[in-house]
Amino acid sequence: xxxxxxxxxxxxxxxxxxxxxxxxxxxxxxxxxxxxxxxxxxxxxxxxxxxxxxxxxxxxxxxxxxxxxxxxxxxxxxxxxxxxxxxxxxxxxxxxxxxxxxxxxxxxxxxxxxxxxxxxxxxxxxxxxxxxxxxxxxxxxxxxxxxxxxxxxxxxxxxxxxxxxxxxxxxxxxxxxxxxxxxxxxxxxxxxxxxxxxxxxxxxxxxxxx
Numbered sequence: 001x002x003x004x005x006x007x008x009x010x011x012x013x014x015x016x017x018x019x020x021x022x023x024x025x026x027x028x029x030x031x032x033x034x035x036x037x038x039x040x041x042x043x044x045x046x047x048x049x050x051x052x053x054x055x056x057x058x059x060x061x062x063x064x065x066x067x068x069x070x071x072x073x074x075x076x077x078x079x080x081x082x083x084x085x086x087x088x089x090x091x092x093x094x095x096x097x098x099x100x101x102x103x104x105x106x107x108x109x110x111x112x113x114x115x116x117x118x119x120x121x122x123x124x125x126x127x128x129x130x131x132x133x134x135x136x137x138x139x140x141x142x143x144x145x146x147x148x149x150x151x152x153x154x155x156x157x158x159x160x161x162x163x164x165x166x167x168x169x170x171x172x173x174x175x176x177x178x179x180x181x182x183x184x185x186x187x188x189x190x191x192x193x194x195x196x197x198x199x200x201x202x203x204x205x206x207x208x209x210x
Contacts, residue, residue, distance in 0.1 A: 026203035050082035102149035134173025142176035150186030
């Protein structure tokens with residue numbers, strides 16, 4: 001039995017969100033072909049995400065200096081434990097599905113806050129004399145990014161969403177990365193339904209072997 005971490009970053013309900021609509025097509029098909037897999041859901045708007053603040057930074061600094069964890073302040077301990085728990089959940093998963101809209105050439109800030117809590121030194125990557133090394137490599141982990149945008153940005157220099165997520169997954173050692181991008185739904189609104197259907201069809205195909 002494998003585990004899928006299904007991470008959403010959407011304020012709209014499914015019926016009003018193109019990315020969630022396409023993601024539902026993926027998830028429905030995935031459940032048909034992988035009925036025994038465990039799926040854990042993370043909604044970065046609904047679920048509390050421990051942001052990196054001064055307590056976290058000061059706690060990490062103390063730990064690097066060799067100070068015992070028990071000597072940290074109550075706030076430092078609690079927040080670092082929150083981040084560790086999120087990073088460990090991420091590291092333990094076999095597969096990842098990110099579902100995001102594009103806001104101003106990137107995904108919403110809430111997802112970046114979440115990613116900062118899973119890309120954690122000693123949990124998902126380490127530094128060596130030869131540079132950083134991802135700790136999630138060599139395990140067959142794979143990632144799918146379902147992303148929607150009103151215009152046509154994918155593959156262009158101004159797109160800072162899909163390339164960033166791919167780079168970060170690679171940084172942690174996850175090399176198997178795919179993206180399904182729903183584009184142009186606002187630029188060519190009369191084609192929006194067709195664009196969504198095409199993305200749903202692609203997700204159906206991916207889900208059978210994901």
